[in-house]
Amino acid sequence: RQRLKMDIVSASLHPMDKQKSNMQLRITTLQRRLDAWARVQELYMPVVSQLHH
Known part of the structure; x- marks a missing residue:
């Protein structure tokens, strides 16, 4: 998330294609x-998956 945030902050109003x-x-x-973490949670912590729905 931090890298994504840095990319968004560093992009100008008109970011380049790259x-x-x-x-x-x-x-x-x-x-x-x-998504992978959610699948692991469903497998090992079924109660948590019920809270998400």
Whole structure:
């Protein structure tokens, strides 16, 4: 999250394609990690998954 935040802060009002690409890559990577963590939680902590829904 910190790297994504730094990318967003360092991007100007009109980010270049490379900056947009880097931000999108970080967003996608973060989302995949969060999804993986949610699956682990469902497996080992089923009560937590009920709270999310």
